[in-house]
Amino acid sequence: MSRNAVILGGGQCKWGVREAHIMDLFQEAGKACLDDIPGLKPKDIDGLIVATSYAGRCSFQVNTAPVVAERLGLKPTSICTRCDTLCAGGSTAIILAKGLVESGNADIVMVAGGEKLYTPQKWEVFYSELASVDHDWEAPHGMGLPPPFFALTAQDHFNNYGSKKEDLAAVSVANYNYAATNPVAQMQKPLTLEEAMNAPSVVPPLTLYDCCPITDGAAACIITTDEIAKKYSDRPLVYLRGCAQVSLNNLSVNFPGAHLADWKHTRLAAEIAYKRAKISASDVKVAQTHDCFTISEVIEVEDLGFCKKGEGGEFCSSKQIEIGGKVPVNTDGGLLAVGHPFGATGIRQGTEIMKQLQGRARHQVKGADIGLTHNLSGANAEHTILVYGLEPVK
């Protein structure tokens, strides 16, 4: 009998500027996760994958997984490891857990991700971000902090497809308003188009609400098989139908598209993930895409196939990303408003898609049966997609 991976439950702590140690954040997330699955006890969990990138730098803690296991009272017997794919770490860990449980090498795996980025000396986090891109070839040009890279990306999109600042602002407005009632979001205030259009400049054409904040936070979820999940929960099963992770370049000089707004690697990841999940883009009812910047979401709705290439600006500003639109996107507030503690983000996204498919999301998409999560990581150097559904792939 084939073993099909499902996401059994998940949760996150409050994200933002947190008065806490990274291990406090992991404990809060672990508790939120187990609170979501009454009946599941720490001793039932046989595997742990910890997604964190900056624990090694900002918390001076490498080999993070055994420390997290101990703090959470876990005694893993199948896997206990750390995974670093920066912004895609959480999604990568879910992909790895899927493989482990489907192959029979693990039964119940906790995937936990987190970062403590605000350090006692604030300069440290900004400086440490030089490690996020190719240190020797791109960081010395000041490309560690990502706004300049995505500002150039936005310019390429404006120039090649005629999108405009209003389209970017529409993404901020949608995502901030989704997060306004989300008690664990970093940003919990409604945003108007006027406020978004008149925000202070960061790197032209990007302004304040175009950029996700720096965030402390953690999240955790449980990946297991459908047969095991039935013992713990009578909620609808949410299957991990298919996935892909594509890296065609790291340094931006080798960017695979014709220009910075042409995301060939996103299209390839989507093509492979859809094929493995046996779906097409038109089957996707709800998506959590990597809105590290508003321009990212504009390009993602195109290259994930929700609209034609070049029409992402119009798709977003005509409210197709909002409830009632063609594909509601980032329905919990996304990176822009919930925040972005790198390793935790994919887990937050997967948990939101699980809730959407189970009919218990805060901003519920009616009849959602297929959803996806998407991450980009580094200087737009890698794309990671997971397709979730209420049925296994047959």
Add this chain to the structure above:
Amino acid sequence: MSFGIPILDNLYPATMDLWPIQAKEFNKVFPFYENLKQGRFTTTKCKDCGHVMFPPRGVICPECYSENLEYIDLPTKGKVLIFTEEVKGVPLGYESPLIHAVIDLGVEPCRRMITKIVNCPAGVLKRGDEVQLSVFEVPPTPIEKGRAGTIMAERVFFAFEPVKK
């Protein structure tokens, strides 16, 4: 300089450096930096399959895994395709304005290279402007040499600057 952490007094954390560690003791692409000191912008070419790569590689050709690599010169002049200027909130270690551009050096694989633009005030650069290589000194790396003590390994890095009209 003391941060109240006694063991760090007078120590320079070389692995937390903004700039690459370029010395041959630590890096097989050191010829790139030696060439840069002469004002040459170079990369490696595979002598077996002809592939030209950027960044230069210290060991193998990524296409055919040959170790038979040679340094070749890249153009030192290019054209600005797009750019962005950061005036406020420039990250630690950089001066305002921090200007980034995608430039075209006219040859593969450097048709769309992101670089910092230096020696250029804010509000002056335009798309299509010609830029040229600019090489500048950066602080040396202190390298422990056993009984010989600590040597200071000189370093340079590059950006591009507007060609004066």
